[in-house]
Amino acid sequence: MALASSSRLNDPQQHIRVTLHGATGLVKRDLLSLPDPFAVLTVDGEQTSATPATRRSLSPTWNEHFDITVRQSSMINIQLFDHKKFKKRDQGFLGVVNIPAAEAISLATSNFGEIITRDLTMSTNNLPVYGKLLFGFSLPNRPPPPTPHVADPNSFLISPADTAHLSPYATGNPNLGRAQSATASIASDQRSFTQEEEDHTRTPRQPLSSVSLRPSPSPTLAPTAPRFPQPEIGGRPISTSPNPIPNSQGRLLDDESGNPLPQGWERRIDPSGRTYYVDHNTRTTTWHRPGSNVRPATSQGPTRATTASATASATSGGATSPGSGGYSEIPLPLGWEERRTAEGRPYFVDHTTRTTTWVDPRRNLNNQQNAAAQASTTNAQLGPLPSGWEMRLTSTGRVYFVDHNTRTTSWDDPRLPSNVDDNAPQYKRDYRRKVVYFRSQPKMRALPGKCDVKVRRSRVLEDSYTAVMGHSGEDLKRRLMVSFEGEDGLDYGGVSREWFFLLSHEIFNPSYGLFEYSTHDNYTLQINPASGINPDHLSYFKFIGRCLGLAIFHRRFLDAYFVPSFYKMMLGKPVSLGDLESVDADLHRSLLWMLENDITDVLDETFTTTEDRFGELVTIDLKPGGADVPVTEENKKEYVNAIVDYRISKRVKDQFDSFMEGLLELIPVDLLGVFDERELELLIGGMSEIDMDDWSKFTDYRGYEKTDQVIEWFWQCIRSWPAERKSRLLQFTTGTSRVPVNGFKDLQGSDGPRRFTIEKSGDPQGLPRSHTCFNRLDLPPYTDYESLETKLLYAIEETEGFGQE
Known part of the structure; x- marks a missing residue:
């Protein structure tokens, strides 16, 4: 996500000043002591500043100023920590506030010197936090207003200058219309001409209760154009101005197109080169040309819904209103509401986070x-x-x-x-x-604790059956910890992946009589209808269902593919004639011919079928009294459906029901229904085909460079190998021979995605080593191609077991 140089030219640096006043109501995590809070200010993770720590306080005060350099795309991050716990793992984290620099720049220019209050939020460690942060933005090159001395963040003194920015609900004066929420302030984009002049002749600070809101007489000043702060894009600023009518000399009485303005109107240009209009009749200013459709103010304060239900209906319905720029046809996101100030400027309320903003949330909806x-x-x-x-x-x-x-x-x-x-x-x-x-x-979240499975490599099936069936379904949802007897390896993912690899080769081995291959030339599996020769076969099918559920729940792959009809049965879908092709190709062709041709006086069949059960031919009725019902041209479709249903599902119903009983102990049936049969196959077995270009593309190197001779030899060697040997290498380094659907970039490590890695490690005379938990191959710096291929081939075919370094 590196930004191009052209983007930086369009996003120039700007300087603003951040004032960290203090915080209030911080969380108290120790029973007998209070934290020593301090704040750390960072910009895009680079510029870092910190306040001194305040000892033993839940409402610290700092009153510290920091000059920072930002761009419109920057992010300002203010984090609070407990100084006593800063060296611990969680660093005594007390909360964080993130402010987009675009918003900070707007606040610095329009709400100069105002104290902003924001709720502290959690970080990625999910520790509970409480309290609010008090801070402000200003411009370093402007004379700062009197800074309120925050002796107590819950009760501080404010100068008369600051009362011009207070909410009318805080001052009790309805003529100072401005909306303000508990967590974010919305200031008017304009200040009156009288206020602008009075900024230079303020009285000393006074308590809020004694502030007089009546404008005091000001010395006579030459009339000048009002200095408007930079509004945000899409804003519609309108401000009242009790300034006397200026001298008519030098007035611009026409608009930018040369059309004359109405009587009493004048066009002016502010220092930023923007045009605004002055109405000397009402002593107001506006960005809009007189006569344009501007929604008039109907009240002195921002419009509010009269009832909570009205607000809810407006927000949930994505209400829109005129005057929202090019987004009026797009509904607001859920939980948002559009309101207007007394001057008619729209602003937006996010009821979810209880914040307000000038920025239309629909602006970035598509992005x-x-x-x-x-x-x-x-x-x-x-x-x-x-x-x-x-x-x-x-x-x-x-x-x-x-x-x-x-x-x-x-x-x-x-x-x-x-x-x-x-x-x-x-x-x-x-x-x-x-x-x-x-x-x-x-339901797919792992439960607290761990589930231990200890097996012997020589008896993987028997030990796994004892371990898995010895746990309850809830226990199997805990973190899986597999260990092989006599081996020191710790299971951070690699050991369990190898266990699933070995186990899938055992439980689906046709020699055990539980599953069989569907055809001689296709190694897809189906349930063996003759599995009943083993008296405990239903218990084993429940065990296999649990193992399949374990693999899905813990995001592992089984080294097996089933016939397509098996996945459809898992999803509860009906089977069809096409599904029979993968089970019995000859029978499928015969039934297909029967449907496509007239069988009158050609076939002499009844609603029965025969099976060879250990050398004995057994006749099974496909319907009650099927031996007495002949197959005719009229009922041949019913016969075909009955044959398909029996051959695929009915004859293995008991085994399949036991299998699903074990599977559904871990995976709810409604969640399985999210996938179709082809997607379910990928969820269980991943991809067996290895794309070498994808493998090399998503490989990291440690100690090596991609252009090193050893690395070039390595990829040359792997590309020359057959598919089976490539799978063996993948299983040696990752614990599984399967690849996620999205390829090697989705390989999983001990704690999430972990790309395949080749590290320069080991003696050139020794063998490569693997770390399956981290998908890492330790490759020594071999001096020739033959040594690399020989050592690598020996390592993947002759070694087994896990150890610790």
């Missing part, structure tokens, strides 16, 4: 569609970010993520599958959207 989709899944549902990741906000409030491990940024939440490329097929786009929804559901 934030992806962010809105991710925002629908809360941090509580997705869990903490992986180690080394941080969540930040852009100036428009869009969330992005910083990977400090690779020093890169991304719009994609690392806890979710990555975004597919623009040229990716539609099924990948649909699949990703469904996986995001599936993973975000509360």
Whole structure:
């Protein structure tokens, strides 16, 4: 997300001053002591300033000024910490406030010297925070107004200059119309001419209760054009002005097009080169040419809904009103409301966060569609970010993520599958959207604690059956910790991936009689109808269902593919004649011919079928009394459907029901229904095909460069190998031979996405080593191609087991 130089030219630097007055109502986490709060101010993670710590206080005061350099796209971050706990893991975090620099610049120019109050919010550590932060923005090159001395953030003195910016509800004067919420202030874009002149002749500070709001006489000054602060884009400033009518000499009495203005109107230009109009009849100013359709003010204060229900209906319905620029046809987002000041300028209220802003939230609606989709899944549902990741906000409030491990940024939440490329097929786009929804559901969240599974490599199936069936369904939803007997490896993902790899080769082995291959030339699996030879086969099918649920719940892959009809049965969908092709191709061709041709006097069949059960031919009725019902041209479709239903589902109904009983203990059936049968196949088994270009593209290097000779030899070697050997290498380094649907950029590590990594490590005479929890290969700096290939091949084919370094 590096910005181009042209973008920086369009976004010049600006200097503003931040005043950190204090905070109030901070959280108290220790029973017997109070925190020592201090604030840390950062801009885009680079400029950092800090206040001194205030000892033992929940309402600290600092009154510290900091001059910072920002751009419109910058983000100002103010964090509060407890100095006594700053060296601990959570750094004594007390809250954070993020302010887009665009908003700060507007506040610095329009609300000069005003104290702003914002609620402190949580960071990514999800620690509860309370309280408010008091701060302000101003311009360094303007003489500062009298700074209120915040002796107590709950009760401080305000000068008469500051009363011009107070809410009418705070002062009790209805003529100072301005809306203000509990967490954000909205100041008028203009100040009256008299106030502008009085700024230079203010009286000393007085308590708020003794402030006189009546304008005091001011010395006679030469009439000048009012100095308007910089409004935000799309703003419609109108301000009252009790200034006397200026001298008519030098007036501009026509508009920018040369058309004459109405009687008593004058056009002026402010120092920024913007045109505004003065109405000497009513002593007001406006940005609008006289005669344009401007909504008149109907009250002295901002319009408000008369009842809470009226407000709710306006916001939930996405109400719009005229005067919202080019967005009047677009409904407001849920929870937003448009209001107007006494002068008719629109502003917007976010009832969700209880904040107000001049910026129309519809302005960035199109740019934030992806962010809105991710925002629908809360941090509580997705869990903490992986180690080394941080969540930040852009100036428009869009969330992005910083990977400090690779020093890169991304719009994609690392806890979710990555975004597919623009040229990716539609099924990948649909699949990703469904996986995001599936993973975000509360029922798919891991429970506290851990679930231990200890097995021997020589008896993987037996030990796994004992361990998995010995736990309840709820216990299996805890963090999975797999260990192999006699091995020291700790399970941070790699050990459990290898366990699933080995287990899937055992439980689906046809020699155990539970599953069988569908045809001789296709290694897809189906339930063996003769599995009943094992008296405990139904218990084993429940075990297999649990293992499949474990793999889906803990985001692992099984090294197996089933016939398409098996996935349809899992979703409760009816099977069809086309599904029979993968089960029995010869029978499928025969039934298809029967449907396409007239069978009168050609076939002599009844509603029965025969099976070979261990050398004995058994006749099964497809319907009650089927042996006495002949198949005719009229009922042949019924016969075909009955054959398909029996061969695919009915003859393995008991086994399948036991399998689903185990699966549904971990995965709710309604969530499985999110996917279709093809997507369910990808969810269970991932992709077996390895794209070498994708693999090399999403590989990181430590100690090596992509152009090093050893790395070039490595990729040359892998590209020359057959697919089976590539899968063995992938299983050796990651614990599984399968690849996520989105490719190697979605490889999972111990705590989230972890790209395949090649690290320069080891003796050139030794073998490569792998760290399956981190998808890392330790590759020694071999001196020739033959040594690299020989050592690598020996490592993936002759080694097994985990150890610790």
